[in-house]
Amino acid sequence: MRLIFLGPPGAGKGTQAQILQRRFGAKQVSTGDILRDNRSRGTELGKLAESYMNSGALVPDEVIIKMIEAELDTLPDGFIMDGFPRTVAQAEAFDCLLESKDLTLDAVVLFEADRATLIARLTGRWTNPRNGRPYNAATNPPRVPGIDDEDGGPLVQRDDDKLETVTKRLDVYERQTSPLVEYYRHSGKLVQVDALAPVDDVTKEIVAKIGAPVEQNAAG
Numbered sequence: 147m148r149l150i151f152l153g154p155p156g157a158g159k160g161t162q163a164q165i166l167q168r169r170f171g172a173k174q175v176s177t178g179d180i181l182r183d184n185r186s187r188g189t190e191l192g193k194l195a196e197s198y199m200n201s202g203a204l205v206p207d208e209v210i211i212k213m214i215e216a217e218l219d220t221l222p223d224g225f226i227m228d229g230f231p232r233t234v235a236q237a238e239a240f241d242c243l244l245e246s247k248d249l250t251l252d253a254v255v256l257f258e259a260d261r262a263t264l265i266a267r268l269t270g271r272w273t274n275p276r277n278g279r280p281y282n283a284a285t286n287p288p289r290v291p292g293i294d295d296e297d298g299g300p301l302v303q304r305d306d307d308k309l310e311t312v313t314k315r316l317d318v319y320e321r322q323t324s325p326l327v328e329y330y331r332h333s334g335k336l337v338q339v340d341a342l343a344p345v346d347d348v349t350k351e352i353v354a355k356i357g358a359p360v361e362q363n364a365a366g
């Protein structure tokens with residue numbers, strides 16, 4: 147299965163990609179997670195990306211496209227692109243990449259939510275940095291604040307989830323990423339889901355609209 151999850155920050159793309167990657171036998175590819183991992187390891191890519199990420203701006207297209215090109219060769223069982231593409235230039239480059247490898251997309255899932263909900267979700271988000279498991283102080287709190295329910299380790303908040311940066315990220319989405327809705331509508335691959343629904347209901351709607359294959363044993 148080859149999917150793109152498209153939608154504004156906080157719409158639940160990462161949450162659903164985590165849940166569905168096993169079911170679709172495809173790997174979640176979060177460009178944000180790859181960049182954050184590089185930043186924490188202090189790589190050249192991480193250093194380059196840091197100031198863009200901290201300010202809520204997008205990392206330059208050519209950097210992201212190179213990153214995805216390298217990633218694509220490691221995904222024989224398919225992918226769920228979470229946070230990529232984010233500009234028309236990235237989408238066009240991705241189309242070329244897929245074509246050069248004789249691969250086609252199955253669907254692009256558009257997560258729809260209003261701005262007030264997105265702000266509340268992002269400013270309340272907590273994540274397990276060891277495996278990406280998401281929590282939310284308002285809608286899905288851990289049993290003990292700041293501690294993962296399952297592995298007992300600390301949860302973290304992202305630097306770019308401060309209100310000021312969240313507002314900027316939402317503006318950047320409207321300006322630079324939302325044109326992709328029309329781009330993918332033209333391809334006939336776009337399906338829309340109500341991202342305001344509870345997590346389980348969003349999962350069900352995606353599965354119903356994509357047509358889930360038999361569950362596979364693909365590792366995380």
Ligand code: AP5
Binds near residue numbers: 306343
């Ligand atoms: P990235 O890490 O991709 O962040 P994002 O797109 O802003 O998306 P988020 O991870 O914030 O939101 P999400 O939709 O995954 O929501 P989540 O499931 O976590 O990018 C970060 C930065 O990296 C960018 O700003 C940019 O600088 C750079 N970057 C990354 N990719 C790039 C690219 N392609 N090009 C250029 N730059 C790039 O959920 C959010 C919260 O809501 C959680 O607390 C969750 O528990 C809760 N929640 C989820 N679903 C529900 C629900 N149904 N009901 C109630 N609560 C819910």
